[in-house]
Every structure is written in C-alpha cells, then in structure tokens.
Amino acid sequence: MTTPLLDVRDLVVRYGTVTAVDRVSFSLRPGETLALNGPSGCGKSSTALAVLRLRRPDSGEVRFEGRELTTLTDRELRPLRPRMQPVFQDPYGSLSPRQRVREAVAEPLKVQGRWTAAGGPARVAELLDRVGLDPSYANRWPHELSGGQCQRVGIARALASEPRLLVLDEPVSALDPSVRAGVLNLLADLRDDLGLGCLFICHDRAVVRHFADRVVELRDGRVSSEWRPRSPGSGPR
Numbered sequence: 069m070t071t072p073l074l075d076v077r078d079l080v081v082r083y084g085t086v087t088a089v090d091r092v093s094f095s096l097r098p099g100e101t102l103a104l105n106g107p108s109g110c111g112k113s114s115t116a117l118a119v120l121r122l123r124r125p126d127s128g129e130v131r132f133e134g135r136e137l138t139t140l141t142d143r144e145l146r147p148l149r150p151r152m153q154p155v156f157q158d159p160y161g162s163l164s165p166r167q168r169v170r171e172a173v174a175e176p177l178k179v180q181g182r183w184t185a186a187g188g189p190a191r192v193a194e195l196l197d198r199v200g201l202d203p204s205y206a207n208r209w210p211h212e213l214s215g216g217q218c219q220r221v222g223i224a225r226a227l228a229s230e231p232r233l234l235v236l237d238e239p240v241s242a243l244d245p246s247v248r249a250g251v252l253n254l255l256a257d258l259r260d261d262l263g264l265g266c267l268f269i270c271h272d273r274a275v276v277r278h279f280a281d282r283v284v285e286l287r288d289g290r291v292s293s294e295w296r297p298r299s300p301g302s303g304p305r
C-alpha cells in the first residue's frame with residue numbers, strides 16, 4: 069500500500085471557546101483530489117490552515133508524506149513547506165502590489181536556492197506559459213491584471229516550488245463566473261499532468277462534483293459524510 073500523501077487524524081482547531089474543527093479525519097493519496105465541502109462556517113478554511121501549519125492545531129495529527137507536521141518546529145518545517153502550496157480565494161491578496169509578476173514568480177526559486185542568472189528567467193517564462201499567460205506578462209504589476217490572470221500568477225508562483233500537494237481554498241469563488249471554468253480547467257490539467265494531490269476547499273457542490281475524486285462533507289466542524297462524485301446522480305447520502 070502506498071503511503072498517503074496527506075493523512076489527517078482527529079484534527080481539532082479552536083478559537084477561544086469556539087471549536088471550529090472537531091476531530092476531523094481524512095486522507096489523500098498522491099495525485100488524488102479530495103474536496104472539503106459544506107456551508108459557511110463549517111470549518112473548511114480552519115482545516116486548510118492547520119494542514120498547511122499556518123495555524124497550529126489544538127490536537128490531532130497531520131502527516132504529510134509520512135511525516136507528522138504538528139510537532140515540528142518552524143525550522144524543521146521549512147524544507148517541507150515548498151512541497152505543500154496554498155492557492156487562496158483572493159487573487160490580489162496573494163500577490164504583493166510592489167512586485168512585478170516576474171519577481172512574484174521568481175521569489176520562491178530564489179528563496180529555495182534554485183535561481184540562476186542563466187536559467188531563472190527562462191523558468192519564469194515557462195511557468196507563465198504553463199498557466200496560460202504570455203511570458204510578456206512578467207513585466208506587469210498585479211493591478212494591471214484581471215482577477216483570473218492574477219490567480220494564474222498565484223498558481224505559477226505555487227508551481228515554482230514544485231509542490232506535491234496543492235491546498236486550494238475556494239480558488240475560483242472570487243472570480244468572475246465567466247473566467248471560473250478556465251481556471252478550474254487549468255488546475256485540473258496541472259493536477260493530471262504533474263500528478264499533484266489536491267485538497268480542494270469549496271462550498272459549491274456543482275464545482276466539487278466536477279473536480280473532485282472524493283468529497284468529505286463538514287457540518288459544524290465535524291465530518292458528516294463522505295461520497296464519490298463523477299457518477300450521475302451521486303451525492304451525499
């Protein structure tokens with residue numbers, strides 16, 4: 069049996085007296101897309117933040133490629149962070165207004181010591197092309213991009229780290245309906261071509277049905293059911 073890419077056991081996240089995530093468990097195989105679905109406030113984003121260790125969970129385990137993350141120090145986590153990359157809802161919020169697209173996409177390469185004067189710019193152009201943007205977009209500022217283009221730059225920046233897991237927190241919810249399908253199709257192509265695991269957080273059941281291999285339904289911070297889409301009429305039981 070292959071080691072799960074991500075294995076979450078009895079995860080608990082509290083904000084003061086509010087228990088946002090209440091003993092949530094699920095696992096995700098390499099290359100698989102698991103959706104967390106449920107109404108506003110059910111604990112989807114809190115789960116994502118705890119998986120990414122952007123918030124330390126109150127209890128429970130998060131194993132990524134077999135390593136338990138919850139007990140690691142920030143220093144121990146640093147080499148693992150590139151392998152699990154987030155894409156958040158707000159496309160403009162994920163880019164610095166003071167960085168051109170070129171710098172935004174180059175930054176992870178530089179931070180991870182993978183930038184060279186000879187190969188770096190070509191890698192940026194390749195990543196932009198991979199997300200459907202002409203390499204001339206490297207010169208633009210975030211305010212010169214549409215929401216969909218901005219989200220594509222955010223995805224290129226995530227790919228620069230060569231992740232194995234994408235944590236997609238409502239990645240198309242803030243976009244104009246006319247560009248949502250294009251970004252979702254891009255994510256599906258990247259997932260399939262690169263064999264990426266995806267934890268896909270989404271409140272829209274139609275989108276989830278289209279995109280996910282498995283769906284975990286959350287209600288009031290707990291797993292209420294699990295189901296598989298992609299068969300006509302399938303849905304939570």
Ligand SMILES: Nc1ncnc2c1ncn2[C@@H]1O[C@H](COP(=O)(O)OP(=O)(O)OP(=O)(O)O)[C@@H](O)[C@H]1O
Binds near residue numbers: 083107111113271
């Ligand atoms: N920083 C915070 N401080 C206090 N309570 C919080 C905080 N973040 C989330 N909560 C509470 O935790 C619960 C779960 O919120 P969370 O954002 O994880 O749910 P969600 O399913 O992602 O919702 P949405 O779809 O609206 O983003 C809610 O009751 C929310 O009010």
